[in-house]
Amino acid sequence: MTTQQASFVRASIIEASPPPALDSGIVYWLRKNLFATPKDTAMTIISLLILAWLVPPALQWLFIDAAWTGGGRGVCATIAQGGSQPDGWSGACWAFVNAKFSQFLFGRYPLDERWRPALVGILFVLFLVPMLIPKIPYKGLNALLLLVVLPIIATILLPGGWLGLTYVETPLWGGLMVTLVLSFVGIAVSLPLGILLALGRRSNMPVIKMLCTAFIELVRGVPLITVLFMASVMLPLFLPQGVTFDKFLRALIGVSLFASAYMAEVVRGGLQAIPKGQYEGADSLGLGFWQKMNLIILPQALKLVIPGIVNTFIGLFKDTSLVSIIGMFDLLGIVRLNFADANWSSAVTPLTGLIFAGFVFWLFCFGMSRYSGFMERLLDTSRR
Template sequence: MQEHDTAWVRTEMALAQQAPAGVRGPLAWVRKNLVGSVGDIILTVLGIALVVLILPPIINWAFISAQWVGADRTVCATAAQGGIQPDGWSGACWAFVNAKFGQFMLGRYPIEERWRPILVAILFVALLVPLLIPRVPRKGLNAILLFLVLPIVAFVLLVGGMFGLPHVETQLWGGLLVTLSLSFVGIAVSLPMGIVLALGRRSKMPIVKTLCVVFIEFVRGIPLITVLFFASVMLPLFLPAGVSFDKYLRALIGVSLFAAAYMAEVVRGGLQAIPKGQYEGADSLGLGYWQKMVLIVLPQALKLVIPGIVNTFIGMFKDTSLVIIISMFDLLGVVKQNFSDPSWATPQTTKSGLIFAAFVFWLFCFGMSRYSMYTERRLDTGHKR
């Protein structure tokens, strides 16, 4: 090849250039997402009109005209201009939430001992946050502290009765403490147990497969209320005389087993989505069954079903409200229980309390959902783009 035939070949990399002005910036985003077509324009106008119609009254009720502090319901009774409003109130009664906040968080846990669940919450956050940040090192040690050491420390602190700590019965627990503890234990137990059940259901050993199928289908065929009712009321009837379990422990076991059955089906869907060539490739390398599953199959399967796993976690977090059937009070149960307080028994405190509980549930569920989306993007190494 002669020298003049390669004169057009670039000998150095071209410098990166900015995108054209017409496809970047706020105006470009508006043109693309809000007014890109006639349909987009119509939906944008309708959306703006809906926001203008709904948002100002909500802001006025929740913030501007709301009452934030007070000793009883009288602080929320105000007259609007031109007369009393239909329900006799001009805004949200956040004073009710402020006055009952300690109960909403910890139930009837003794006030002088509330430093113990607060300390557990601080330790939980301090161990959970580094585990969720990919760049923080020593994940193995962090996981051991969170899932093995912290439960023991939390049991000692919350229950007491040792190391000089007064004993606090679980009947006094309530509020967000019950919601988070049930959810955390349920998540920590249901995921590994669901993986084992999913592998057992796909096992070639008839006895193992049959036992796993029977357990999964039986638990999935009954509602959680039935499981909790059986664990609280019926289970003691089948135990020997003098043998009893704490009601809170029964709820933990019931929620964990119930979530594990659903988790097993989610994981089984991921296992079935793995191509057969992955199994054959692992066999050709001479890997054993557990080596093949732990190193090759499960990492790919769990990555595929992250949305389903998080969806199960969110459902379990919200289903903790059903423990009221066995006379345990989670966040929603404690909020509803305080509606009967004569000092705060008004329609406005009912609205404010329910909205507060809904916001707390939404905050945790939204956080789990967003983190799962972040994890999906970070682990997105598939072939589809």
């Protein structure tokens, strides 16, 4: 190469040029997502008008005119109702939530023993968060701590009666603690059991296929409230004289079995979406049934049905409120139970409590939904 030719050759790669001004920025995003067509523009304007009509009064009621501190119904009732607020006042009674917050978390669990569920909750967070972050190593050890060690610790601490701990009956449990325990156990049991049921329904062995199909269709054919009622009221009638199970344990079993039937159909949909060539390729390698499922089929099938799995988890989390039919009080149940407290009886107390419970449920469900979206993007290697 001559000196004249070399002068026209770059020694480094040219830097990327910025995108055109009309193809980036907030103006481009608005034009693309909200004002792309006349129809989109009209819908955007109508939506903004509806929000302008609804949001300011809602914020006024929820925060500006709300009663945040105080004790008793006087802070949330008007003068005509025997309270301290001026007539015509309307605002949220967050003082009620503040006063009952500990009970919303632990139910009627004894005050001097609430360190036990609090410790279990802290351990749950410490074991769960590293499990959810892909870059943190030692997932096997983390899973052992979360799925084996934590249940053992919770079994010792929550009911007590061991190692000098005071025994606390499960009817005294309640609040968010019951919601999380039911959800965690239901999720931890329903996923592996649902996978086994899905594999059994696709089995070539007639007896196993018939039993799995019968279980799935039977459980899916009745509402959860019926399953809980049967587990709480009817099951003791079929047990031998003097044999009984704790009511909360019956609820755990009923919720887990109910969720596993729905999970089985979600997983079966993923198994049917796997091309036949994947099965044939595994067979050609000489892999056994469980090797084929664990190494090739299930990883692909579960990745395809992440939205369905998380949807089942979200439904299970919300369905825990139905345990009130057997005398257990989850978060929603304990909030409603406190409406009967005459010390906090006011016109705005029930609505405030329900908004609080709804927000907590939404927070957990939204978190699960966002994490499932993150996992979908992380595992979507086929489009990279």
